[in-house]
Amino acid sequence: MTTWLDSVAGIVGPRHLITDPDTLAAACLDWRGRYRGRAQAIARPGSTAEVAALVRACVAAGAPIVPQGGNTSHCGAATPDDSGRALIIQLHRMQALRAVDADNNTLTAEAGCTLAQVQDAAAGVGRLFPLSLASEGSCQIGGNLATNAGGVAVLRYGPMRELTLGLEAVLPDGSVLDSLSGLRKNNTGYDLKQLLIGAEGTLGIITAATLKLFPAPEATATALVEVSSPADALALLHALQARFGDRLTAFELISGLCLQLLARHLPDARPPFTPPWCVLLELNDGGSEAVLNQA
Ligand SMILES: Cc1cc2nc3c(=O)[nH]c(=O)nc-3n(C[C@H](O)[C@H](O)[C@H](O)COP(=O)(O)OP(=O)(O)OC[C@H]3O[C@@H](n4cnc5c(N)ncnc54)[C@H](O)[C@@H]3O)c2cc1C
Incomplete structure (x- = not known):
């Protein structure tokens, strides 16, 4: 039978x-x-x-x-x-990079591509795909879209919702929604892709997406800064945003408890200090590294 x-x-x-x-x-x-x-x-x-x-x-x-x-x-x-x-x-078998368009700063990838594959493809044409998570070697673009993933650079570039120009998905009746467009000023009707992004697979299966690329930064400065409270961290965030604008790419508040847990479970990873709070921040620029380090 x-x-x-x-x-x-x-x-x-x-x-x-x-x-x-x-x-x-x-x-x-x-x-x-x-x-x-x-x-x-x-x-x-x-x-x-x-x-x-x-x-x-x-x-x-x-x-x-x-x-x-x-x-x-x-x-x-x-x-x-x-x-x-x-x-x-x-979706593991659906790993084709359907198009990499450096002129339009877009890339169209099938949903089974890992995030790292997409980052590498962007870097291969001198561009940046800015979503970055510790799971980037195994998480997939379809999963990133379905969870509206944010990652460490969300402050500067936004989550997947803001990094996506077009989407292809199979809807619950088996029909295919094809809105794979690389057009930035698309003001035609409803933006159906935004319903599928963050829907955790409840409204359809994402099969491909057209994603935004950005100029690859040439200079990076990273710092771990001790702060005494979340309120101080907020003051630091505002001061850095006023000074650097969107060159402030990452700003992560880490508690002392978190650092203690890290030291307990990863004895080789020794934090340089154990403050009540600290901030891990990153600045990026298209120019020379000296500009960021002197500022
Ligand atoms: C070490 C580590 C660090 C992490 N850091 C971050 C972080 O900084 N920021 C963050 O946002 N997340 C983070 N995550 C969580 C996770 O990596 C993300 O949520 C990631 O986007 C999930 O992708 P995935 O392919 O593993 O999805 P899965 O876990 O396989 O699926 C997640 C959801 O998406 C649905 N789904 C998967 N593929 C599709 C598809 N093609 N179409 C429709 N629905 C689909 C699933 O049904 C499920 O609801 C981290 C995870 C780990 C392990």
Whole structure:
């Protein structure tokens, strides 16, 4: 008898339908090990058309769908529930860089590209893709978009919501929303992509995106500054913004407790001082490093 999983295998090819218990167990556990679910299988589509066919097959069979990228998020939304009925759709095979346009400062990447791949592609044409997270080697652009990821440079460049010009996604009826545009002044109608960004996969499966690139900074200055309270940190932030404007790229408030935990769990990582609070900040500029260091 043919099951609906046979039809899933028919869509992605038997090699890309995974039911091996170890691989399945890893995909059913979140990054922090706090949430565990169960699923029927993992499907790894190779194209937007295959994602659309998978969604239609799941809807017809009444099977829940869990899109999954690098599985590095922290709130369990990439983990199936414990009904054991879900199909996990992993985008790992969809890693094409469809276009890198240095003239327009844009890049169109498929959702399964890791963040590091996109950063490298931008650097390859002398540009910066500014989203940066500690998980960048394994998190994927689709996951970054679905969580509206921010990262360390959010102060200067904004989260994924502000870094995205166009989106391609498969909607719950299996149709494809194609708004892959690199046009900055796009004032035509509703901005549907913003509904999908930050939706954690509830409104559709993101398959590709057109992202903004920026000039690569030539000078960087980084400092760890001791402050006595969050109010002092805020005063420092305002003073730096008044002096440097958007050359202030990162500004992270770190508590003394955090540094103590770091010292306890990573004995080799010794903080230079143990203040009640400190700020890790970064300045970037297109000119010479001396300008930042003297300022
Ligand atoms: C060490 C570390 C540091 C981190 N630092 C930061 C940080 O500074 N800032 C920050 O914002 N986050 C941070 N994160 C969290 C995490 O890396 C981000 O949330 C990341 O954007 C998740 O990407 P992912 O591919 O792993 O998504 P997953 O964990 O696989 O999925 C996250 C959500 O997106 C959905 N999803 C995944 N792919 C798609 C898709 N193609 N279409 C639709 N929905 C999809 C999933 O269903 C789930 O709801 C960090 C994580 C780690 C482990």
